[in-house]
Amino acid sequence: MKQLQGLQDTFEKALEELELPSEPKFLYEPIHYTLSNGGKRMRPLLVLIGCRIFNRSMEEAIHPAIGMELFHNFTLLHDDIMDNAPLRRGMKTVHEKWNNHVAILSGDATFIKAYQELMKTRIDVLPDILTEFNKTALEICEGQQMDMDFETTQNVSIDNYLKMISLKTAVLLATSLKIGATIGGAKNDQAQLLYDFGLNAGIAFQLQDDILDVYGESQKVGKQKGGDIISSKKTFLLLKALELAKGQDADSLQKWLASDSELEKVKAVTEIYDKLGIRKLAEDCMWEYYNKGISTLNQVHGDAEWVGTLRAFSENLMHRES
């Protein structure tokens, strides 16, 4: 993972050099605040790794990598308003620290900055990467709308849930890899293999998130364990339980979903999950997606060492405990 640390350092250094005006301050301060708030920088690292798999240099990928991080931050700024989230990465969200209007507009500005950075690359790949990016950006909006729609939908199928997390989360990881590969000079079929890997691995990462919310080590999660249960969020686990629970279990589950209690609700719903073997089912589904991704990754003809870095990076995410 030494290679990865090198990439991370390169990225952080480049990000520090991103120039933003100081005025109007309510437009630009929140962008600084959000960017300095850290995060895993997954998307830009995937751009850089994608490029490195096909090219020794990543000079032409560094600004698009910043663009993908900016775009991700834009989605968080707006999603946090819609999800009414008070905290992000342990710090106040922009709409909480300032207000909704500031979060809307600085989000819009972040989005535009994303395009500006994305464009700073080789002109011959510009149409391809922008077309790819626009398609993905629209899919992410669709995923976010589906997620919101699910809150008031009675019967959400597992298939629709998987479609939602694919759109809301996985396509951006997939596209980050593909854009990096394209800048690195990959042929379209090779870039598409990385996309397919990213898409399947991305779904697996989100399923892992769902599992960790209930079964993770709470100190490491850094947030309240069982938060999804408390808010009755329709995760893979809950949807699977709703599908499988019969008789008294089904009644009990419905009763707890309507409950306002927190610790008791988490305990009771987790017991139902345990009884139905939900954790195992979720993990099976997760590994199925992940392994499908890996089998695609194995078909990539690129720098073996960097393919190995990508695999290690992903394994790391799969074996995290929070």
Next chain:
Amino acid sequence: MKQLQGLQDTFEKALEELELPSEPKFLYEPIHYTLSNGGKRMRPLLVLIGCRIFNRSMEEAIHPAIGMELFHNFTLLHDDIMDNAPLRRGMKTVHEKWNNHVAILSGDATFIKAYQELMKTRIDVLPDILTEFNKTALEICEGQQMDMDFETTQNVSIDNYLKMISLKTAVLLATSLKIGATIGGAKNDQAQLLYDFGLNAGIAFQLQDDILDVYGESQKVGKQKGGDIISSKKTFLLLKALELAKGQDADSLQKWLASDSELEKVKAVTEIYDKLGIRKLAEDCMWEYYNKGISTLNQVHGDAEWVGTLRAFSENLMHRES
């Protein structure tokens, strides 16, 4: 103006062919709703005229024209949330008809669609028009933030007000013309002349809006006369009056600004404007910008007939009564 009618018909026809998915419906229905809500289509017409001034065909400009209309609609969707506006073009705003979340997300999707349409043009001009567009989009965010900041700023100077309307409104008209001209094959200095015309004329149009709010024919305005006065909006007229009013007039103006009454407030503030000759001062400023624009337009070496169409289009806006 027959030429203009032809452009309008071409544009509406092309817009009807814009394909949008039907699902998720809360994402895409508001985009249909906003687009079908009409409006003057100024920005796309300026793209098409800008192109026509330099090129007989406007085939390559039609999608970018749609892009500029989509972008304008995106700004309205988000601005209407921030301005808490209940109506737009006589119909409920999206955040009123649906809710804020729908307006935020369908706004974001509209913005992405704008990029998609903007990209459907000649590849050789793509970097130039996207660079121009991104710069302008960011300026518009800055203008909107300045406008919001003014609400809570004690002393707004006329210079800052002019800067704000330049950013919030005029740069988009300027850029529409420039993008059209660039697609039409104009050299950069010629495209820039159209930009400069659009910028100055755009400032004049906004000053005209400020004047019409107070002195327009209310039936034609289609909205409550003196709306800016009722909300104590810092327009050119109010800022000029605050600058010039002395003694009793200054006290009276301050008193009325703090008042909740509507008709009486409009009447009283208008009387102060009249006493101070504000209308004439605003019109002088407006014509100064407009004439500066026209002198730039006169330097354009392009199809004389289409330059004439642009001039007629602008004169029309300058002599409107609402």
